[in-house]
Amino acid sequence: MISKDVKASPRGLLIDDLWRIRKVGTPLLSPVGDDLVYHVSAADIAENERYDLIVLLSGETAAKTVLGKGTVHAWSPDGSRLIYENEHGELHIYLIAKATSQFLVQRYGSSYFINHLAENNCIWSPDGKYIAYLSADIPDSKEEEHNGICVFDDLLYKSKGGSGRPVYADRAYTHIYLIAAEGGSPTLLTPGNFNEHSITWSPDSRHIAFISNRTARPDDIQQSDVWKVDIASLEITRLTEHQGLAYQPKWSPDGAHIAFLATSGSIGTNDSPAEDTHIALISSNGGSFQYLTKSLDRRIEHIRWHPSGKYIFCTAGDHGDTSIYRVSSVGEKVEMVRGGSGCISEFCLDAIGDDFVFVKSDSNQPAELFRSKNKGTIEQITQENSELLQDKTLQKAETFWFESFDYTKVQGWLMLPVDFEQTHKYPLILVIHGGPHNMFGHDFDERMHLLSAAGYAVVYVNPRGSHGYGQAFSNGTLLNWGGGDYQDLMAGVDFVLDKTPWLDPERLGVTGQSYGGYMTNWIVSQTSRFKAAVSDGGLSNLVSFAGTSLYHSLMESEFGGRAYERFDELWKWSPLRNVAQATTPTLILHGETDNEVPFSQAEEMYVALKKRGVETRLVQYKGEGHGWRPELSPSNKADLNARMIDWFDTYVKTTSNEQ
Template identity: 75%
Template sequence: MISTEMKASARGLLTSDLHKIRKVGAPLLSPVGDDLVYHVSVADDVENDRYDLITLLLSDGTKTVLGRGTANCWSPDGTALFYETESGALQIHTLQPATSRFLTQRSDSTYFFNHLADKNCIWSPDGKYIAYVSADISTSEPENEAIRVIDNLLYKSKGGMGRPVYADHSYTHIYMMPAAGGSPVLLTAGTFNEHSITWSPDSSYIAFVSNRSARPDDTQQNDIWKIAIHTKTITRLTEHTGLAYQPTWSPDGKHIAFLAVSGAFGTNDSTAEDTHIALISASGENFRYLTKSFDHRVEHIRWHPSGKHIYFTAGDRGDTSIYQVSIDNEEVIMVQGGLGSIFEFCLDTKGVDLVFTKSDTNHPAELFKTKNHGADIEQITRENAHWLETKTLQQAETFWFESFDKTPVQGWLMPPVDYDQTQHYPLILLIHGGPHNMFGHDFDERVHLLSQAGYAVVYINPRGSHGYGQAFSNGTLANWGGGDYQDLMAGVDFVLNKNQWLNAQQMGVTGQSYGGYMTNWIITQTARFKAAVTDGGLSNLVSFAGTSLYHSLMESEFGGRAYENFDLLWQCSPLRNVAQATTPTLILHGETDNEVPFSQAEEMYVALRKRGVNTMLVQYKGEGHGWRPELKPHNKADLNERLIQWFDTYVKAIAT
């Protein structure tokens, strides 16, 4: 553990600082002014819990915390706010007078659609109705607690935070009720799920996403549909191969925009194929993509009030910025960017200025607002200012190198806190998950914790990462542990050659999820790393394909049914080469992880121990997958203390 003396004098980030980090997100501007609501994600060290605080900031500077939960939307006239409490109660908060009233109770199914599915609640544009997505739990048959009968493929749910680890048998449907209060009306029914709803501007229709194929558990494909709220007539609007996400109606009612991918093998996890903006007419005609030529992964789409442009975020070489695309000529231009990562944003009513969340290497996400048509930027929140004043965090320097096949690859190097170039320091290779995630100018707690502990940290976006075009993102397809592994090794060699203060004899490797897979893969390919820490990692792709909530990921990544590709899946499995491993390895894993089941950790652990490798397995009871932003604060601190202690034992202890 870190000594008291070190904690008192530390300039970098310590595990005892983790619960102080407050993460700001989900900004919603009032439709008639500058009133703003947003979330603050808080880690409570006393309660050993995490939760979101709904925070209301009025234009006069008055700030009110409405409680724990989720802000959904403003009323069209800006006089009230629609929100949901932690318990699922849908409520309306009026500004004048400041009161809250209960509307109804919303139920949530544990069935997992995909990462971009939105179980949202929205106010009709005419102000008369509230529409929301809720599960019909009351209509599902009670289960025998001693016997579990499984007759579907997506029978597992996302574990952790006390959530059930098995999906229930309810269906998620669209409900509507008067905003003034009254009884909810079920708009959709049957044996299909609906989610991700959006109102037409005339308040007559609701568009939504649904998978109504013959085998929705097996076929990861879905489409956009709409329902007439008065007749309950449902119309299918799209019929394309692939997945659709998050439809949003244009202000003039003529179009519906949504995110889409077109792969024949879809997955409820992240795909190699970048999401792009698709556009259809309100009647479902003239399907076309708007951003294919942009060649980057598109997220968070918002219509400009004019209806002529769509704003969105996209990652590009480590930065995530706001762009706009014209629906007429498909021209894309950057609206707000620079070094850093913009996650969410909203436009003011005139479509002139923005409110957005942004983080960079040394600052967790805060809210910012543009002024004077984007000429000026004002920071709205300073949730982390107090504790940051006590720290002097290191900056990460980006670099580019040519990989084995001349492909340009980007990485970052962060030195230890208070490093001296005349000294030598150990190096940790940190690998991201996905495999289609992206490192960049974002606040990563692991990097700063390791920097404070005396390590340099190198992190790289190998092929498979998004932000570098579709061809680069496709770089891992049917070849996990191939070119991506070689990219990582070439990047490590590059920084060692360029920075003589790094000690090539003192190196460790760690990663989470796919980064955990790659950590397992690396220790079966090379002995150059003196220690490894695998967090929520895969070890056997054959067994993963039959036990994971994301069994469709193997189909998407390897182009077919798992049973048709067992030889290839085994070839890409770290377990296949475990007899070559000698690296001391710490394996960290959540007990209720259904995304990468705990058995993946057990298979690697048992094999390494049988091999005689110094290995330890740590299971976090009740926790789900990965480096978990929702991880219980005490478990999160323990996980990071163990990671640092393992490297201190097996990396720093190596004689230089």
């Protein structure tokens, strides 16, 4: 197994370092030169907030200009201007030569949640004359609050709450608007009682393709198609008629085709589908479409056309790595072109399509920007975390494979404690990912390093249900939450304990967020081998979850139909059903305004464990929604991690770690 002879320096990641981590993303290269704009997510200790800075990097001088807080959307076709959005939803044009900004138009947002891959983008027309953008209906200032009484007649009446965002969805539809790049009054292109998202221009600047769910019951039926609108006549044409979901269309350079991501399942979900997305290609006039990436059998994301139109580039996860692939637009030939080690989360192409700028991280390296040049040379562009890391020792996770109970091969990773010495016995923490179809791998996760610095070895596994191993493996949780995936996790723990003599099998802890929180709850209801558990945003009762979550469609997708027809099956796989067997001290962490996994899920588990007499504590974070996302206030995130470590220190570190 894993063996180290050299003691690492005891300078790991600490709670106070969370403020200092800077996260890069959204690289956009100028269409005519080497100027680059990107985002840097940073934290403000005084204001207790995390925000995105827009950074412009000059290709000639390498000088950096911070345009402000907000979101950058697109370059003008001639590279002379940028369109960006500030914190207040105002679209501005930044003039490169003059280094000044001018207001363009106010954009409005809706709290209605469409789906997890919907793009809320703004794009410049190829001829440079117009900017198309998405905006919600203008709020009605005359609308009354009804004296605090809320009346619902929509199925998706909840929103993604947290950090000051509304708890309930508004009734504002999001539409496509057009405005002259030089300013003026915007034109509404897509009126009606539907939502549009994920827009792309035709190369001749005459049409905009978009995604919309225009079924009879869009709140209930998670299906969507590709549409297009003629900007002169305002005629709207449906291009696809398929069973499934469509995402993120991209018009081909010659205007003949539109590529998009698609699934084909009869029961869709707005959250975490088991079905992998694939690139589909359709004529720009509509009709049947073909899939281009089924032969890869991996989940496809972030599609970009090569300027020649011969290829489409995309990212896909495979065995814990996320790489850039090149896909032939006239066949199904797929080949990796960048990556193979680490996780590339986003990328863009230069004007001629030869070089990439991409965001990449590794298990011991936060995400930074890199550029591939001269057909292979890789140059690191940003050093946002070099100052933080110069006096830190972050352990690199090492991968392993094992056979599960049914001989299925499963991948996992083991991270050593920062102060590792082979003569010591170390406690082990099992960390479980969310989804259930997420993927662990060679990516940077703060939790692992905080635990490593606190003296723990950390094991994490991609049990069946994880993506990155093919569709059959991703389907592993269907009708079977807590079945094969639970056994995979236990087999992974047993494997590392058997192969690693410096681990103490009597000092085990377990934690996870979202689905990982569900699995943590499930584990404490199945076994007493763990000395402590920390459940973060976890599910406990799939029956009540199906009726209270923003993602009620997830239960239908995972269990094959309406929840009320499958209550017995949902209860069978609910941790609450077996809570009478639980004895593990359990810390439950949850956001007050979490509508994805409602706070009531934490309450049900907490009350049951308390009545069972199990040592349990429930911590609610006021105003917080779901997940370890950037919008979680830095102070709350620090508190959450500190409580996790303290809980494990109290209940797992109960004996000396030396023999």
